Amino acid sequence: MTAPIAAIILAAGKGTRMKSDTHKVLHPLAGRPMLLHLIDSAAALDPARTIVVVGAGREQVEAAVHPYGAETVHQAEQRGTGHAVRMAEAALAGFDGDVLILYGDVPLVPTATMKRMLDRLHGDGEPALVVLGFRPAEPGAYGRVIANPDGSLVKIVEFKDASELERAETLCNSGLMAARARDLFALLGQVTDDNAAGEYYLTDVVGLAVSSGRLAAVIEAAADEVEGVNSRGELAALEVSWQQARRARAMADGATLIAPETVWFAWDTRLGRDVLIEPNVVFGPGVDVADRVTIHAFSHIEGAQIASGAVVGPYARLRPGTVLGEDAKVGNFVETKKAVLGKGAKANHLTYLGDAEVGAGANIGAGTITCNYDGFFKYRTNIGEGAFIGSNSALVAPVTIGKDATVAAGSVVTRDVEPGALALGRARQEARPGWGTRFREAMAARKRGEKPE
Missing domain, CATH: 3.90.550.10 (Spore Coat Polysaccharide Biosynthesis Protein SpsA; Chain A)
Known part of the structure; x- marks a missing residue:
């Protein structure tokens, strides 16, 4: 016994x-x-x-x-x-x-x-x-x-x-x-x-x-x-030795680290097989990466679940509550928080997705923002399967974009969009012929000290 x-x-x-x-x-x-x-x-x-x-x-x-x-x-x-x-x-x-x-x-x-x-x-x-x-x-x-x-x-x-x-x-x-x-x-x-x-x-x-x-x-x-720790220097040395051992284990288990010394793991990071990690990637706690995922350089990932075949970065930040479905893509300068992207969904550039659900195959254009916070409470944005969000759009939560709907570039969307519909939420464009030429000539004359006629 x-x-x-x-x-x-x-x-x-x-x-x-x-x-x-x-x-x-x-x-x-x-x-x-x-x-x-x-x-x-x-x-x-x-x-x-x-x-x-x-x-x-x-x-x-x-x-x-x-x-x-x-x-x-x-x-x-x-x-x-x-x-x-x-x-x-x-x-x-x-x-x-x-x-x-x-x-x-x-x-x-x-x-x-x-x-x-x-x-x-x-x-x-x-x-x-x-x-x-x-x-x-x-x-x-x-x-x-x-x-x-x-x-x-x-x-x-x-x-x-x-x-x-x-x-x-x-x-x-x-x-x-x-x-x-x-x-x-x-x-x-x-x-x-x-x-x-x-x-x-x-x-x-x-x-x-x-x-x-x-x-x-x-x-x-x-x-x-x-090995004991009595100073910050000793703590840093222990961190280095821990990271070296963890990198070696990651590669032995089937992950590719292009520049191992630049990748930093958390104590509970989980990696699948055939994961490719480029230089200068940092994992915070709570990250689970499935097989065949690519993580491009300079990405920071914490509290995220990444399914097989997904692509992250470069320069992406995945915050806690992020879930990427199979073959989903989060590109450069994209930040996510409590965001779920379905299979094949894409947010390729310069986007913030917070408290959001993005359906399979949806495409999020550059500069899109989910406006999820009013200064007091958080609200969710739901984007349906196959939806297309044009560049530089602001989706003011709570709001739902229906399946296969399109949001025109530069729109501010404050109301739900029906499936298959087109939403435009921007001011009407006007053209004033010759205005630009006259403006430049007047300002150039002013700069030369000439009095206007």
């Missing part, structure tokens, strides 16, 4: 190096707050409890995590990582299962790595706890993990306290840990703050377990899985 799991996520730090009014763990990575990446990865293990330890800026963190079913406990004083974990002890009273200790500013730990930690906890020797180690390119000031060849832990030593021999060790402590709840809190109860910083260190539980004759074990993860 599999033991229940509780995830404790530490997120109480102030994050002063971010120099931000936004809590550090809520800064976005690939369009999503860092902390939510981690909660999502842990959720794949179906934990019985997810507890986030909050401190400074707790209101922001609580508002972010409660909708995802996570609980919060408050660490009023930041007195070390051991103290932070103990803040969850009362909330987990009576919990008899495994505990994963994670960090809100280490957002990209894969579910598979979390599972490996738990599997090792129930593996050979039934260790009291499992530590996740990694080997960075530059070990620097990381705490070192001193272990035997079989992965049994001897100790974790902070860099400043390490000997020269210990500093030569390349296996470093990520801070992540797995333990049975009963073991974890029993060991934490023995940790003291008798150190220079006057703090309770989580790593002290390793020495306590070993000295009591219990086994403590280490497993290793790739360095990029446990």
